[in-house]
Structure formats: C-alpha cells, structure tokens
Amino acid sequence: MGNQEGGTSKPRRGGVSKPRPGGMPKPKAPACCGMGPLAPQRAWRRCACPCHPGAHRRVAAVVLALAVTLAGTGGVAMAAGETAGVVRGEQPGLLEAVLFYLVATGVVISVLGICLSRSVVRMAVWLFVTLGLVALLYFLLAATFLGAIQLIVYVGGTLVLLVFGVMLTSRSPWARYNCRAWELYGAGVVCLVLLVSLCLLLGRAEWVGTQATTPGVPVARIGEVLLSKYVLPFEAAGVLLFIVMVGAAHLARDTKK
C-alpha cells in the first residue's frame, strides 16, 4: 500500500509564516499577494502578507465545507430513503441507486484516506467524512433515527473526544508514528485478501426473502420497543454509561496532587 502521502512534506505548524528579519523588504501594510486562502501552503510560505490563514484554520474551513455538503446530501438521502419503500414496488428507485453509488464511492475514498494518511489529524478529518457518509447510508436504509443518532453521537461526540485525545497526547498535533514497510505491505495484503474473499463469499450467498417492503419504522416505535422489550439492556446501558463516566474521570485524573 502506498506510503507516499506524507513522504516529502514536512510536519506543518499552524500560523502565518513570519517575515524574516533581514530578507525581503518589509512594507508597513503589506498588501495581499492575491493567492486565495486555499492555495497550497508551499506557494505562500515565503510570502509575508498577513492574509493567509494558518493550517488549523484551513482544516477547520475544510471540515465546515464538508459538513455543509454532508448536510445537504443528507436531506436528499433522507427524502429518498423515506420514499424508497413506497416506490420500490413499482419501479427501481433511480435516485436511491445514484445516491447509493455516490455515497459508497465516498466511503471507499475516505476509508483509503484514513488508511494512507500518516498524521492523526488527517485521519480524524477522513474519519469525520466516513462517519457522515455512513450516516447517509443509514438514511438510505430508511433508518432515519439511527442516522441522526450516528451524526449526533459519533460525529458530534466520539469524534470530538478523539480529537481532544489527539490534542492532549501529542506535543505537536502533526507528530507521526511510522511503522515498518513490511508491516504496511503485510497488513495491506492480508486486508485485500480478506476483502476479496468476503466479496466472493457474499457473491455465493443466498438470502431467503430479501425484499424491503416496510417503509421504515417511525421513531415512536423505537421508543416503545426500547422501553418494553429491550428495557433490561436499556437499563444496563445506563449503568454502563455511569460506570464509564466515573471510570474515565478516575483514570484521567492527575495523580500527582
């Protein structure tokens, strides 16, 4: 598998590059050089004008743009998932198919991005994309409540927790921990073999009665089932969350004081 993504680029640090003291003539109010904020960093690294955002702001801008895109696609996907159960009887849902292939392509690309990026911050951004696209898959499967929960809990909670973990556990957020080449190739070969064999196995499998006839369950039904049939696991999950809260606070405390 490729390891070339960060091969030549150095660890980047946030902030505008400072004008060197003796180098170029320093104007009082430096005009903008005309390069946009999304121009590659190597183009404006030597430039002293103050109009370039730092690396962290670039990452934030990209995340914001991705979030807006995901939200827009999510609305369309939710509508398609709602109507898919109704339309499927008469005609194959073309919108559903197009959306599914778009989302699936995005999932594959973002999973490759997670696998091939070296810095943890980039991995977190790609993971953000992957989790959002998986939420879109839930919308397409007419599980709208699960999609919303995925967006709220995973993207809004767990991923932010991971980013906090990255922030707390590295001196530089762009620090890299590289593994050996043979490990990379070995893991790549094993995972590719696993993927191909899984796909072959899926191609040979025969499922009994595969048709989606239900137009998705309403949210009220989930609440009813959660409090009647699954009330014991529900309570156990509550106890587990309480224990986790206490345990995490205990584990992460400062023992020196």
Added chain:
Amino acid sequence: MLTIGLMHYLVVAAVLLCGGIFVMATKRNAIGILMGVELVLNSANVNLIAFDRYLCRAGIDGQILALFVIVLAAAEAAIAVAICVNFYRVLATIDVDRATKLQG
C-alpha cells in the same frame, strides 16, 4: 444493477471492516488504533441495519442492536482516551510499541 439490494450494503461494510483492520494493524498511534476500532464497529452497524431492512419482518431489532453498539462505542472511546492520556503522562508518548512494561 440499478436495484440496490442487501449485497451492495454488505460490500460497503466489508470495505469498512478491511479498512479498520488495516488501520489497527499499521498505526502506531494509540488514538489512530482507536479510529480503526470505530471503523470496524461502523461496519458492523451497517451490516445490522441492512439485515434489519432486508431480512427482518418487523424491522426494528437490528436498529435497536445498532443503537446499543453506538452506545458501547462511545463508552469504549471515552475509556480508551482516558487510558491514552494516562499513558502519555507516564511515558510521554502514545506509540503503542513503547508500552512494554506493566505498572510503568
């Protein structure tokens, strides 16, 4: 090809699973490994909801199970991040290969 069936979702879940295993095998950063675990759990969730949609009659048990998986994943991430912070405090790195002794 135009009718999206169970198989399509299972293939996407397989891609997520293999990507998660690759990430878990190759990353040295403990938080990166945690991200691989999240990918694997997500692939399980996609499987559960796809089976629920296409194979289950009532169509709700898989969603409830996926809900519990999400809860467990959140709890696991919280505990793992706390352990990583502690690990970093002791060893000043979170390279998992450095964790070679107990009670450091």
